[in-house]
Amino acid sequence: MMAAMRQELTSRSVELENEKIQTVYFGGGTPSLLSYEEIMQFFEVLQKHYNLDHLEEITLEANPDDFSQDFIYAIEKSPINRLSIGIQSFFDEDLAFMNRVHSASQADRCVKLAQDKGIDNITIDLIYAIPSSNMERWKKNVAQGISLHVPHISSYCMTIEEKTTFGNWERKGRLVQVPDEKASSQYLYLVSALEDANIHQYEISNFAKSGFESKHNSNYWTGIPYLGVGPSAHSFNGKNSRRWNVSNNISYMKKMMAGEHYHQEEVLTPRDRYNETIMTSLRTKKGVSLEYIKKEFHLDLYTSFQESIEEHMRHGLALLENKYLRLTPQGLFVADKIASDLFLLEEKNEH
Amino acid sequence: MKNIRNFCIIAHIDHGKSTLADRLLQVTGTVDDRKLVAQTLDDMDLEREKGITIKAHAIQMDYTYKGQKYVLNLIDTPGHVDFSYEVSRSIAACEGALLIVDSTQGIQAQTISNLYLALEHDLEIIPVLNKLDLPNAEPEVVKDQIVELIGCERDSILSASGKTGLGVDSILEAIVERIPAPSGDVDAPLQAMIFDSMFNSFRGIIAYYRILNGTLRKGDKVKFMSTDRTYEADEVGVLGLDLKPKPFVAAGDVGYIISGIKTATEVKVGDTITTVANPCTVAVKGFEDVKPMVFAGLYPVDTDEYEELRASMEKLQLNDASLVFEPESSAALGFGFRCGFLGMLHMEIIQERLEREFDMTVITTVPNVSYFAYTTKGETLEIHNPSELPPPDKLEYVEEPYIKAQVITKSEYVGSVMTLCIEKRGILTNQLYLTSDRVELSFEMPLAEIVFDFYDRLKTISKGYASFDYFPAGYKQSDLVKMDILLNGDQVDALSALIHRDHAFDLGKKICLKLKELIPRQQFEIALQAAIGAKIIARETIKALRKDVTAKCYGGDISRKRKLLEKQKEGKKRMRQVGSVEVPQAAFLAVLKLNS
Ligand SMILES: Nc1nc2c(ncn2[C@@H]2O[C@H](COP(=O)(O)OP(=O)(O)O)[C@@H](O)[C@H]2O)c(=O)[nH]1
Numbered sequence: 036m037m038a039a040m041r042q043e044l045t046s047r048s049v050e051l052e053n054e055k056i057q058t059v060y061f062g063g064g065t066p067s068l069l070s071y072e073e074i075m076q077f078f079e080v081l082q083k084h085y086n087l088d089h090l091e092e093i094t095l096e097a098n099p100d101d102f103s104q105d106f107i108y109a110i111e112k113s114p115i116n117r118l119s120i121g122i123q124s125f126f127d128e129d130l131a132f133m134n135r136v137h138s139a140s141q142a143d144r145c146v147k148l149a150q151d152k153g154i155d156n157i158t159i160d161l162i163y164a165i166p167s168s169n170m171e172r173w174k175k176n177v178a179q180g181i182s183l184h185v186p187h188i189s190s191y192c193m194t195i196e197e198k199t200t201f202g203n204w205e206r207k208g209r210l211v212q213v214p215d216e217k218a219s220s221q222y223l224y225l226v227s228a229l230e231d232a233n234i235h236q237y238e239i240s241n242f243a244k245s246g247f248e249s250k251h252n253s254n255y256w257t258g259i260p261y262l263g264v265g266p267s268a269h270s271f272n273g274k275n276s277r278r279w280n281v282s283n284n285i286s287y288m289k290k291m292m293a294g295e296h297y298h299q300e301e302v303l304t305p306r307d308r309y310n311e312t313i314m315t316s317l318r319t320k321k322g323v324s325l326e327y328i329k330k331e332f333h334l335d336l337y338t339s340f341q342e343s344i345e346e347h348m349r350h351g352l353a354l355l356e357n358k359y360l361r362l363t364p365q366g367l368f369v370a371d372k373i374a375s376d377l378f379l380l381e382e383k384n385e386h
Numbered sequence: 387m388k389n390i391r392n393f394c395i396i397a398h399i400d401h402g403k404s405t406l407a408d409r410l411l412q413v414t415g416t417v418d419d420r421k422l423v424a425q426t427l428d429d430m431d432l433e434r435e436k437g438i439t440i441k442a443h444a445i446q447m448d449y450t451y452k453g454q455k456y457v458l459n460l461i462d463t464p465g466h467v468d469f470s471y472e473v474s475r476s477i478a479a480c481e482g483a484l485l486i487v488d489s490t491q492g493i494q495a496q497t498i499s500n501l502y503l504a505l506e507h508d509l510e511i512i513p514v515l516n517k518l519d520l521p522n523a524e525p526e527v528v529k530d531q532i533v534e535l536i537g538c539e540r541d542s543i544l545s546a547s548g549k550t551g552l553g554v555d556s557i558l559e560a561i562v563e564r565i566p567a568p569s570g571d572v573d574a575p576l577q578a579m580i581f582d583s584m585f586n587s588f589r590g591i592i593a594y595y596r597i598l599n600g601t602l603r604k605g606d607k608v609k610f611m612s613t614d615r616t617y618e619a620d621e622v623g624v625l626g627l628d629l630k631p632k633p634f635v636a637a638g639d640v641g642y643i644i645s646g647i648k649t650a651t652e653v654k655v656g657d658t659i660t661t662v663a664n665p666c667t668v669a670v671k672g673f674e675d676v677k678p679m680v681f682a683g684l685y686p687v688d689t690d691e692y693e694e695l696r697a698s699m700e701k702l703q704l705n706d707a708s709l710v711f712e713p714e715s716s717a718a719l720g721f722g723f724r725c726g727f728l729g730m731l732h733m734e735i736i737q738e739r740l741e742r743e744f745d746m747t748v749i750t751t752v753p754n755v756s757y758f759a760y761t762t763k764g765e766t767l768e769i770h771n772p773s774e775l776p777p778p779d780k781l782e783y784v785e786e787p788y789i790k791a792q793v794i795t796k797s798e799y800v801g802s803v804m805t806l807c808i809e810k811r812g813i814l815t816n817q818l819y820l821t822s823d824r825v826e827l828s829f830e831m832p833l834a835e836i837v838f839d840f841y842d843r844l845k846t847i848s849k850g851y852a853s854f855d856y857f858p859a860g861y862k863q864s865d866l867v868k869m870d871i872l873l874n875g876d877q878v879d880a881l882s883a884l885i886h887r888d889h890a891f892d893l894g895k896k897i898c899l900k901l902k903e904l905i906p907r908q909q910f911e912i913a914l915q916a917a918i919g920a921k922i923i924a925r926e927t928i929k930a931l932r933k934d935v936t937a938k939c940y941g942g943d944i945s946r947k948r949k950l951l952e953k954q955k956e957g958k959k960r961m962r963q964v965g966s967v968e969v970p971q972a973a974f975l976a977v978l979k980l981n982s
Contacts, residue, residue, distance in 0.1 A: 048539070138532040190938035222933075240937050255940050277945055301945060311948050318552040318939055348907045372934040375951040381957070 036265075037073055041080050043264045043280075048084035050272065051262055053088040055089040056081070058251035060096075063265065064120070071109035078114060092250045094119050094158075099145040100108065100137035107152055117249075118149055119189075124162060125179045132167035133193075134200070146183045156300025157186035158249065158334035163225060164218035165193050166210050173221045174228075181232045185213040186247035190225055191240050192218055219368055226364045237320045239367045256315035258308075275303040305332060306382045314374040322354075334383060336360065343376045387638035388567040389454060392596065393512075394461045394484040396500045400852065401488035402516040405548030406557075407460060413554050414447040414458070417627055418887070429839050439903055443582065444594055444640050445619055451562045458561055459625075459640040461581065461596075463500070465658060468729030470499070470857060471676045475581040477638065477655045478672055479596035481570045482510040482565030484557065485532070486546075489523040490516045492824060495853035500538065510565045511536055512544065512559060519547040531821055534878065542588065568638035575666040576600030576608070578659040585705030591647040595659055596640050600671060603634040608645065608663040611669045612654055616662055617645035635741050650707035656776040678710055678726025679772040679787070679858070680837060682734060683751035683880060684740075685722030687960050687971065698744035699723060708850060709736060718880045718964045719749060719974070726772055727753075749962070751880045752977045757835045758785040758861060772882040775868050778919060784884075785861040787833040790815075793844070795852040797823045801815050802847040810835035811886060830859060834884070867922075869894060869899070872915040876965035880974050893980075894924035900976040907931035912939065912967055 054323045059081070061069070095110065096118040110118065124130055127139045149157055161180055163173050180188055189323060195201040195212050204210040213221075226236050241252060254261060260273030266280075267282035278300040281287050290297035303311070309332045316323045328336045337344060337355070344360065347353040352366030353371065362370055397403040409415045447458040463476045477483070483504045487493055504511060513532045515525050525545065533540050544560060546553030578595040586592055602608070606619045621644040623631040635641035647653060655676070658669035686695045696713075703709050709732075711725040727733040733753060740746040757769040760782040769775055775784070791812070795803050797819070804814060804827065812831030819825055837857070844852050867890055873880040885893055894916030901914050909931055916924040939947060961968040 192933070192935075194937055215931075216929070219932040239935055239939075245825070252940065255944070261941060263941055267942065269944075271941065271944075279942065307948065310952060311944055314948055314951060315939060315944065346909070352909070367935065369931055369934040371936065371947075371951060371954075372931060374910075375955045375958070378952055378955045380952065380955055 036288055037076065039288045040265050041076060042291055043297075044077070045082045047262060047264075047270075048343070050270070051085060051260065053357075054260060055086050057089055057259075058092040058094070058254065059090065060094045060251045062094070062096040062116075063268070065098070065101075066095055067101035067106060069109070071112055074109060094251060096121065097145075098137055102141075102148050104146045107148060110149075110154060111152050116154075118159070119158045120145060120149075120156055122146075122159045122161060122180075123166065124168070125176055126168070126172055129162070129165050129168050129172070132165060133162070143179075146185060150184075155186070156247070157185045157187055158189055159183070161188060161190045161225075162193050163190060163221040166213055170217070170221060170224070171203040174224065177225055177228045177296070179347070181229070181234070184188040184271055184340045186234075187241070187243040187249060188229065188234060189241050192222060205233075219365075221366060222368055223283055235320070236364065236367075239318045239370060240386040253319075256319055258312065275308065277301045277303060288353070304382055306379050308332075309334070309383070310378045312375075313377050314371075317360075317362055317370050317374050317377075318367065320361065325358045325360060332383065334379075336377070340377050347373055347376075387570065387572070387636070389456045390459065390568055390638045391456060391482065391561050391763075392459045392461065392480045392568060392638075392640060393484060393502045393561055393565055394463050394480045394504075394509075395484045396463065396497060396504060397484075397486035397516075397761070398488070398491070398494035398497045401486055403490065403492075406484075406486060406516060406546065406554070407462070408751070409551055409554045410458075410460065410558065411445065411447060411627075413551075413558065414449045416447045421723055439876075446624050446626055446630075446640065446772060449558055449562070452561065453588065456562055456792075457639070458558075459596075460641065468679075468732045470503075470729075471674060472582070472655055473500055474503050474672065477507050478670075479579060479581045480507075480509055481568055481746075482512060482561065484561075485511050485513045485536075486516050487513070487528055487532065488517050489525050489528050490517055490520050492524075492528050493794070493820065494534065495792045495826070495855040498794065498826070499792060499855040499857070500536070505536070510629065511538070512557070512560050512564055513538060513542065514544045514546050514548050514553070516548060517681070517966050518545050518552060520828075527821065531824070534820065545725060555899050566771075570597070570599045570637035572599075572601050572637045574599040575664045575911075576659065576661045577666040577670060578602060578608075579670040580610075580653060580655055580657045580659065582655060583653040583705075583707070588648065589621075589644050591644075591650055591653050591704075592629070593643050593645075593647075593653045594640070595643065597635060597637045599637050599666065600661070600664075601634050601636040602641070602643065602659070602661075603812050604631075608643070608659050609662050609665060610652070611658040611660060612673055612675070613652055613657070615652060617647060617892050620644050620646060620851070625794045628750045648704075650704050653707065655707075676708055676728065677728055678708065678756070679833060680727045680755060681724055682727070682733060682753035683714060683716060683722050684711070684725050684737075685716070685719040685749045685751070685880075687747045687749055689720045694744075695723070695740075695746055695748065698740055698746050699725075701744070702739060704742070706736075710734065716751070716880045718878045718962055718969070719751070720739055720962075724772070726756075728843070732930055749971050749974055751974050752883055754884060755787050755832075755837060757787075757866070757884060760784070772867045773879055774867050775785055775884065779887070783863050784866045786864045786866060786884075788830055788859045788862050789833045789836070789856040790859045791829045791831055791854065791856040792827070792850055793827045793854050794820065795825060795827070795848050797825050799848040799851060800825050800827065803827060803844070803852060806840075806843055806847055807831060810838075810840060832862075832864065832886075833858070837978075839980060867918050870917045872917060873905075873969070874913050875915075875965045877965070878964050878969070880952045881977070883977060890918060891923050893977075896980045897977055898926040900980055901973055902926045902928055904973040904976055905967070908966075908968060910966070 065340050068251045093115050096119045098121050098364050106300055111306045122142045125139050195205050234244055236242050239249050260312040266284050267280055269279045271277045272325045278298045280298045325336050395403050444461045449456045449458050461476045461479055463473045529543055532543055544553055544556050577599040578597040580593050580595045582594040584592045587665050602622050604619055604622050608619050609616045621631050622635050623629055624641045656673035660666045699711055708728050711723040714724040715721045759767040759769050761776055761780050762782050763798055793803055807829045810831055812829035815830055816828035865887045866884045868886050869883055869885050898914045898916055911930045912928040914926040915922050961970050
């Protein structure tokens with residue numbers, strides 16, 4: 036697998052020929068299982084084929100039960116300068132409910148282990164609206180997260196999708212989703228508690244101390260090109276093409292090695308790009324730039340959707356400030372609905 | 387005339403009518419094998435898919451038997467309750483009928499009522515057991531049923547298989563031997579009964595008729611007696627696989643006439659054609675101006691498409707005279723049409739044809755039957771729309787249409803069928819064991835009740851082993867009330883319904899619950915109420931939307947997410963605004979789906 040991914044990285048370097056790489060992210064699956072040597076092999080390929088002069092943020096995803104001697108050694112010595120730790124909860128009941136292998140005490144310890152080695156740029160994941168939990172425990176989770184003095188926190192609402200274990204449980208009545216009202220109050224609590232701790236919301240699920248916003252994540256929302264390597268990885272050329280690799284590990288490797296097509300591609304029309312811009316930027320604290328929309332898509336967002344925008348403003352969900360349309364914390368929690376209201380269904384006629 | 391045989395086929399859907407008819411055409415050389423489309427008699431796509439012959443046709447076959455040439459006219463009959471009047475006219479045009487019964491299924495309700503019609507018209511019945519090639523055929527059991535039902539000799543029942551061709555010759559022989567030749571006087575004044583018509587975009591309306599007396603010649607000046615309109619017979623002829631023009635068609639035979647008629651409504655099934663020069667004195671018995679039984683509002687999904695919808699409906703009406711419509715408007719739905727249909731299937735067919743043939747998607751409102759309202763001033767009003775009902779203080783009483791209904795089912799389902807029919811305000815009038823495990827139940831019940839989720843439930847409770855048939859049985863006074871639905875206090879006119887007072891609380895509750903399921907949460911709370919006059923009888927609340935966002939939206943999520951939201955927006959376009967509330971299309975038919 037590693038060889039296949041290195042091969043992909045090598046063969047696709049032309050796609051980012053003129054780009055200066057800003058961020059690298061080892062994610063999806065369990066990159067924390069990589070040995071120091073394996074991590075370094077990737078960097079060798081990167082160094083050889085890409086322009087890393089402006090490389091700033093190199094993140095690796097890890098789970099709390101990954102923090103072995105070897106692992107800590109690997110991140111200490113490698114160029115990795117940011118850790119994303121999937122803590123999820125500091126309570127064993129929640130972790131057991133979510134089928135996590137790590138324990139609450141590991142969750143507690145791992146951050147300190149990293150910090151002891153001088154790795155301070157850490158982000159942790161916390162999950163709210165867990166059916167087994169409640170507001171009281173959520174408050175404790177948030178407090179615990181803050182007490183670790185990490186500069187970045189991502190927090191996701193638990194979603195139960197069909198065709199997953201949880202989806203099945205829900206269908207069989209083994210699990211009842213947390214009602215939207217409760218999920219919403221846990222979310223609003225999170226926003227204000229973190230704000231009090233000087234950790235600011237900069238996207239619906241992302242919070243950071245000033246200057247620690249994840250560049251990597253933010254780039255997904257600003258139309259900067261990215262190249263994803265490995266099974267089911269997505270790439271975007273910054274203009275109008277998005278591609279994604281086959282998701283099956285075996286067929287990815289086989290196709291890669293055999294030199295066969297291992298990806299699919301989608302070409303985005305101006306309408307698609309407009310809709311994506313709306314969708315992703317409405318999720319950010321900054322919001323949608325009316326000027327950018329005008330320049331890029333020749334559309335006056337406010338007059339085109341006046342009725343709907345005003346209604347959202349009336350309900351305290353949206354604000355218009357400094358030529359940006361942005362959502363309030365409440366608005367962010369219904370961002371999908373608001374985004375789809377502002378979508379275009381037909382291609383705009385350019386004349 | 388003595389060598390003509392006119393016959394129709396009585397069969398339940400899927401018992402093999404079309405397959406066997408094709409065999410007859412094949413053996414008589416009417417079509418050659420290569421040209422044989424799967425089912426020659428059903429030539430509308432929709433019919434073929436539904437397995438229902440919506441519009442009757444006729445076809446003529448030449449057949450030589452014992453050295454004599456015979457002309458056999460097969461008149462097709464539509465196979466659904468909605469079209470029972472058309473069936474009765476087709477039957478009236480024949481002297482005999484093939485009763486085709488699937489030997490694995492036995493006799494169904496539909497078959498029985500058509501059989502009774504045929505017996506009333508003195509038709510010679512030739513029973514045919516079909517699908518004998520199937521291993522699970524039960525010929526003896528089904529023969530028992532047939533003997534019991536029509537009292538025929540056991541050995542007069544023919545055995546056949548449309549699939550293998552078994553028995554086709556004996557059927558043809560029986561048609562000649564058993565069905566009487568038509569009687570009539572070729573020299574008498576013309577008396578021809580229309581049993582069907584067709585719209586042809588080049589030639590206008592083609593009327594199909596059976597001549598009882600007299601002769602119709604090309605060029606004759608003819609008169610349609612019910613409308614009293616006169617036309618010139620531009621072309622007359624008989625019906626092969628295509629139209630076969632002839633200089634004349636005479637008593638006993640079946641034929642067509644083309645006379646420049648442009649609108650289907652001028653050609654009424656059951657009407658009598660005679661000549662202007664030598665008119666007959668009496669019309670053929672049994673003519674009825676068929677009246678629509680079920681009414682519903684049809685609205686364009688896109689409000690701009692009103693004129694387009696009108697044009698499409700006008701075109702549909704050209705070959706479906708039973709469709710009637712007039713403009714109406716609704717506060718919730720805008721401009722549309724109130725349409726009358728022969729029944730629920732007819733309504734479905736129209737909806738589907740609009741979609742397929744004209745690419746028009748429509749919003750249909752809750753259908754209702756036609757009522758008579760008697761006012762305190764002594765007027766009688768015919769009501770086709772709940773909103774037309776006079777206010778309670780001006781209303782003396784209301785009458786609603788009743789039907790006589792027959793259900794044939796297996797004995798194990800009798801209990802649940804009875805429960806359903808009684809719940810639907812039905813009264814059991816007869817219970818008859820056709821065999822030890824097949825029962826015919828007869829009910830009298832309000833027509834309105836079969837409009838509301840009756841078929842689906844009948845099907846469910848009988849696991850599909852129930853067939854249903856009905857015919858109108860006049861009007862009866864009923865304790866009906868108009869139930870309104872309010873969204874945040876705004877009345878949704880398209881959701882009003884006339885219902886029986888005893889059902890009001892229950893229905894009101896169910897409708898509110900269903901709407902709660904169908905109307906998406908919005909940025910504010912929505913109060914759903916059911917009301918009779920000023921009295922609220924049920925209430926539900928749709929809470930405000932608090933959460934609608936996906937937690938993660940990184941590289942791999944963006945496309946999928948975008949497409950999902952685009953779909954949502956697309957769906958929203960189809961919603962209607964009631965006050966400030968957006969209501970999806972499906973909500974307007976919620977009342978019909980209360981139990982699913
Ligand atoms: N095995 C068998 N199948 C038959 C026979 N006749 C018709 N079918 C099948 O039964 C189904 C219904 O036949 P069709 O002629 O369309 O019935 P209709 O609805 O009465 O016109 C079709 O799938 C036919 O292929 C037969 O004699 N034997």
